[in-house]
Amino acid sequence: MSTTSPRIGGFADRIDARSKVTGQARYAADVVLPGLAHAALVGSTIASGRVLGVDTARAEQAGGVLLVLTHLNRGPLGDLPNGDGDGLTADPRPPLADDRVHYRGQIVAMVVAESPEEAAHAASLVDVRYEPAPFVVDIDDADATRLADAPRRGDCAAALRAAPVTLDVVYSTPIQHPCPLEPHAAVAHWVDHDLVVHDTTQWVRGDQAVLARAFGLPRERVRVHAPFVGGSFGAKVFTAAHVLLAAVAARRLQRPVKAVLRSSEVLTAVGPRAATRQRIQLAAERDGRLLALRHHTRSHCATDRGVADLDPFYEPTSGVTRMLYACPHYEAVHDVVPLHLAKPGWMRAPGEATGLWALEGALDELACALHLDPLALRLRNHSSRDAHTGKPHASEHLRECYEQGAERFGWARRDLRPRSMRDGDAWLGWGMATATYPGNRDPASVSVRLDRERGRIHATVSTAGADLGTGMYTMLAVVVADALDLPLEWITVELGDTRLPPCPVTGGSNLTASTAPAARAACVQLRRRLLAFRRAPDESADWHELLSRAGLDQVEAVGTTDAVHDDARAHHSFGAVFVEVRVAPELGRIRVTRVVGVYDVGQVVDATTTRSQLIGGIVFGIGQALLEQLVHDPMHGLPVHADLAGYLLPTHADVPEIDVDWLEDVPDLAFNTIGCRGVGEIGITGVAPAIASAVHHAIGVRLRDLPLTPDRLLAALADASARPERAK
Amino acid sequence: MVRLTVNGERHELDLDPRTTLLDALRDHLGLTGAKKGCDHGQCGACTVHVDGRRVLSCLALAVAQQGREVMTIEGLALGVHLHPLQLAFIECDALQCGFCTAGQIMSAAALLGEVEHRRELSDASIRERMSGNLCRCGAYPNILAAIRRVRT
CATH class of the missing domain: 3.30.365.10 (Aldehyde oxidase/xanthine dehydrogenase, molybdopterin binding domain)
Structure with a gap:
């Protein structure tokens, strides 16, 4: 030792x-207490409407059943805090508050029994009658409402009209899910009128605040434990409905109650990353200098948290597009589309992972149109300050990231032309993108x-x-x-x-x-x-x-x-990610064969875990780029593949050698006394656009819709061969 | 009564016949190292050994394992001496949240037994053979390094 x-x-x-x-x-689901009872949830089988009645008789008579909770017998719960940074719940109303159904899979009953097997069986016996109402689950199929927040500088419209080079493209991202491997779980029990909860949460104090409000307790009488959490990636910020219901049942039964979500329930009822449709309009000089950037996003939100509500969660795509590159004229507008789905939540780098997909993709297209190296285009538009607020970055070393990443990758040997690297029946391609995430x-x-x-x-x-x-x-x-x-x-x-x-x-x-x-x-x-x-x-x-x-x-x-109070400087992490792909045109298959990422994250505190976080972020980016999408059946409103065989996560075989490094001796001492910024999210940023850029370089077709599945690549190839590329 | 031999110890359990091996281990024997991720045989977090072969314990009924030798992550180390794979996972930082880790290690331990030692085991082959074990944290490159370290 x-x-x-x-x-x-x-x-x-x-x-x-x-x-x-x-x-x-x-972990939370590992906790066993004397007298532990087990809960199973019943999710709605309609996507919108009302519960007309719940027949619990058969469930209640089933072996081992202790309690069936519905909106008719759930008992009082206080209002839940929301949006005040002091505990958050996904739904604005407490669970089982009334007969309204807003999405398929919303909890309409919870069964508690002596064993998990008995609870699961009895849950299947709960008979719910519904009055269905029309619903919509497709972001392209519903009306949008424009958000008031529309950041702008300069005169975007005029610059777009007058510029020598313009580009107008739409990039899309599907609903994707953080999908931690550990499903959400809670064990609740009451000890002398105090509530103790073992939970899978990113935020024990948020849970505590929500539970204290719900049960009318002072906070110090609610204790929440989460010593180990099996991944989260944004999925475990909100205090979920089953946590509150487990506490209700535990109080009613005077026994500890464990509620563990099935993976189908995680994918259905835990908020995902919202779908986006992003139109990017660029105006540039012929040398690549950006003149104007207009970013119009549609993303979805939930119906029961109306757009008029103060806190419609929306995927904040424009946070990164406004600040990253020097560009005198900028405008972003954001429309939200209410859908009958669980309220979207956070997923690793919310806003950055999606916003950069659109922005970096568009920049790659601009580079191609101008016959410029994509890296040279980034350097030409580099900004040493937050391009929107004008605040200089306290510590910014993006150019070194580009330089070191390019060196490690061998970028200088890249031929600008697509279809320039053949490997047997496949084509190789090299792509790159900028990574960034704010210092929080x-x-x-x-x-x-x-x-x-x-x-x-x-x-x-x-x-x-x-x-x-x-x-x-x-x-x-x-x-x-x-x-x-x-x-x-x-x-x-x-x-x-x-x-x-x-x-x-x-x-x-x-x-x-x-x-x-x-x-x-x-x-x-x-x-x-x-x-x-x-x-x-x-x-x-x-x-x-x-x-x-x-x-x-x-x-x-x-x-x-204390919190950040820096009116004079901006604090961001940066990075450059370089990717090699191997594209098999007959199969439409894209394999990532090599990744290099070099980052400026300030002072690294521990190199081992930093390296793992950066690699993990890049693997997340591979999933975002190639595999992950949650598709909802428009007839029934449910995900068509709410399990891990259908919602594809990257596996061992999808992940190549990943070479990550960071700049040494670049502490951001204006940010904190150690000069460190977090590394949990920056790894995913830039990966998906770098992969798409590499695919274009490999085979000359541009894919703008995630994920880059074989069917999409084959369709794009067929389209390209039917319509020879127009002259620039 | 269901008779199970787990990590060399015999147990007699009064189990609901619907009980999976995973639930028997976790809820009845207190062996919570194997994890319930998907409960559908899709994630590998519940991987244990049955008669030396890797098995998804969420898809195996406990009652069907009578007369077989079950080994879990808790039985892999020899007392305080960790199995070489456990050490390699620590040294290579082949884990983050740890939820998939028991499954990854049990799967890797069985993998090493599945391949004749003389035969070359390429990185691609290890990746393919480990692809039933998902790691959402993305520790894959480090897991590969850990398996490599033990294999060579």
């Missing part, structure tokens, strides 16, 4: 890995406690935030090890518990930037307190000895981070 202390930026072993490779890490930071507290234990020191680092697989445990341990010169083995990290110091939602790649500086601040306080007990200023810091001199067995400090 090593006793050297890791340093910030070095490679540490993931500290929770041992518990995961031995099967000892306990939120108020967080982290406590660090030192204990004298069996002749040595032990540090305990605590905060309420959750590690979703992101590497939080390791990252915090590294920060403390670095600050106090401790080996990792002497450090315990506690996460995912509302009793620990307050921490924001794990989302928006914010948690490292929020908690790492707080952890270091706590260590600085501890150092200051203990170093006062040194006998000479050059005496080495032996914390055990200093604690003993102080007459203490234990010392604790809490460090905090």
Whole structure:
């Protein structure tokens, strides 16, 4: 066992890995309590309308059944907080609030039984009668409402009319789902009128706030645990209906209740990434300099959270298109289309992953039209400031990312012409795109406690935030090890518990930037307190000895981070992603054969988990590009393939060698004291457009609709051979 | 009564005949290392060994496993000494959230037994043979590296 202390930026072993490779890490669905009862959900079989009646008699008579909850007997629940950053629910109304149905799969009943088998069987016996109403589940088939937020600068329309070169294209993205491998699960129980919930959540304090409001309790009487979460990617921010219903049932039965969603229920009832249709209009000089960019997005929202409502969730595609490239004239408009589907939610890099699909795709087309290298076009339009607000980036090294990525990939050898690289029956193509994600930071507290234990020191680092697989445990341990010169083995990290110091939602790649500086601040306080007990200023810091001199067995400090208040500078991460694809024209098959990504994410805290996060983001991008789409049957309103055999995720065989790296010595010290920005999301950005760019380079056809499935490629090839390319 | 031998230990369980091997392990024997991801045999998170072969325990009925040797992730290590694959998964950071990890390791352990040691095992072949185990975090390149490390 090593006793050297890791340093910030070095490679540490993931500290929770041992518990995961031995099967000892306990996730919410693993929790077993004495007297545990099991819930099964009943989803509506209509997409819109009313529940006329629920016959629960057969279910109630089935073996082992303890309770059948419907909107007729659910009992009172308080209003739920929403949109105030203080806990969020997907549906604005509590579950089983009334007889209205807004999407297929909405929970209309919940059965609780002694065993999961009995609950599942009894759920199939609940007989619901409906009055169906018309519904729509196709974004291209419904009326849109324009959002008031329409960022603009300059005079886009005039610039588009006057420019020497223009491009007008529509890119689309389907409904895609974060689809973490761990389905949502909750175990709720009441202990002396206090509510304890083990949940799969990115945000224990959000859950706590929602549950406290729902049950009329002060927050401190609701405790939420999420020490391990089996992936999330945005899907576990909202406090879901089954969590509230499990708590209702547990109180009614005076027993713990476990509710675990089936994967079909996750894909149907947990909000996905909204579908988008994005029209990009570009105006440019002949040398490629952008003059104008107009970005018109349609995305879908839910019907029961009306557009008039204050918080229609929409996929914020224009956040990235407005800021990335120097361009004097810009305009974005956003239309939302209410559909009878579960309310869309967040999925890794919401807005950036979709907005860059359209923008980077259009730029690749512009580069082709102007016979420019796609990378040269990016460099020509590089902006060292947020192009929309005009704020200079506090720390921006995108050019170096382009340069190093191109070098590692061998980009300079690329022939501009499509169909220039043949490999047997297949064509090879090389594409690239820019990656970017904002630096986010939120108020967080982290406590660090030192204990004298069996002749040595032990540090305990605590905060309420959750590690979703992101590497939080390791990252915090590294920060403390670095600050106090401790080996990792002497450090315990506690996460995912509302009793620990307050921490924001794990989302928006914010948690490292929020908690790492707080952890270091706590260590600085501890150092200051203990170093006062040194006998000479050059005496080495032996914390055990200093604690003993102080007459203490234990010392604790809490460090905090505040929200970002920077009126003068912008904070963004950047990157460049380069992709090679192999396209088999007879089969329409696209294989990604090589990926290189180089990123500027500020100071990397832990290299091991950062590398894994970036690779994981790129794999997500491969799924976004080639595989993932949730298609709804227009006749019945349900997903036609709500399982993992139909909603295709990337597998081992889909993922090639991935080479990621980041720039060293580029801390964003204006952002926080460590200079780190989060890395959870930037990896996915740019991947899909780089793949489409590579496909075009391989075979000369332009695909603008995700995912890039074989049927689409074959259709585009047939179309291209029927209509020889028009002269530019 | 259903008699199961799991990780070398014999158990007699009073099970609903509908109980899957996965639920028997998780809910009745407290072995929660195998995970219920899709419950449809599509994700591989529930992979265990039955008589040395990898099996999707969510698709296997517990009652049908009588007289067979079931091994789960909890039985893979020899006491405190981790299996080489477990060590390699740690060293290569072949996991993130950890939810698929038990399944990946059990699948990889069986894979190594499926291929004669002398035979060359290409990266493409490992990827193909591991494609029944999904990892939404995208740790695939590191999982491949971990399997490679043990294989060579």
